[in-house]
Amino acid sequence: MFTDRRDAGRQLAERLAGPWRDPLVLGLARGGVPVAAEVAAGLGAPLDVAVARKIGAPGQPEWGIGAVTADGPPVFDAAASRLGLSSRQLTELCEEERAEAARRVELYEDGRAPAPREGRDVIMVDDGLATGVTAIAALRAARAESPRSLTFAAPVAAPDAVERVRREADDVVCVDTPAGFTAVGRWYRDFGQTSDTEVVRLLRDTS
Structure with a gap:
């Protein structure tokens, strides 16, 4: 059980400790961005957003x-x-x-140019992985930009979804993959909705 998305991000960052080559962390909007902000801070990497x-x-x-x-x-x-x-x-x-x-x-983007993905170790982060279909769409779009490597990371995930996403990413990293998954929100004490305003603020504050 995670306290909130920030707590989940900090725990996930520990699992993602390098080494990475020119890493870029992408938060899958909207709920993945607060998690990704903590991962980016933990890795000392820039943060950008992915939308699916x-x-x-x-x-x-x-x-x-x-x-x-x-x-x-x-x-x-x-x-x-x-x-x-x-x-x-x-x-x-x-x-x-x-x-x-x-x-x-x-x-x-708020007037910013998107961070380049080509040749970098790209880490895509969401707050959880239920079916995997949204993650797959985002991963395929990121793969088209020729990253050096492409990792998908989430604090909690359904085991079958991990297997589907593993076919699209070079690696999948999770804190937990419980057999009785049911829903992402079940594994957070605070799973309030992430607003567009919060996403814009986090991206601006870490740019």
Whole structure:
């Protein structure tokens, strides 16, 4: 059980102790950014943001059937094929979330140029890993920018999701992968929502 995202980030930073070559820590917005800020501080590395948006099922937006970044290809899980959605429906769902991802990238960058990923050891951090589909979309977008290595890190993760994400990242680092995972928030005493304002502040304060 973690006290909050900051506590989780500090514990995760201990697991991520180097050596790293020109490391860059990416917080997966929004909840991953406070965790990533602590990791970046612990590693003495710069912090930047990664944005991926869950694609919800029609009429059931909380049921994630995929994910997409602002400019990368969408990732769909097996549930999407079972819904019998047409390619047009999938495209519409994807483009709506892609537009929101682009809006958030612009907001979070706040006029800053994104930190370069090429040739660096990139560590992508989230506050937890449930299904892995959002992480996979973000990892594929980061991989396209030619990092030297790409690591995914989270304080807590579902074991099956770790195996899925491991196919996309060079390494996956977690503090705990409990068999009775159920949900990320279960493993935090304080799991309040992270606001856009907090994300912008953390990125500004560590730039």
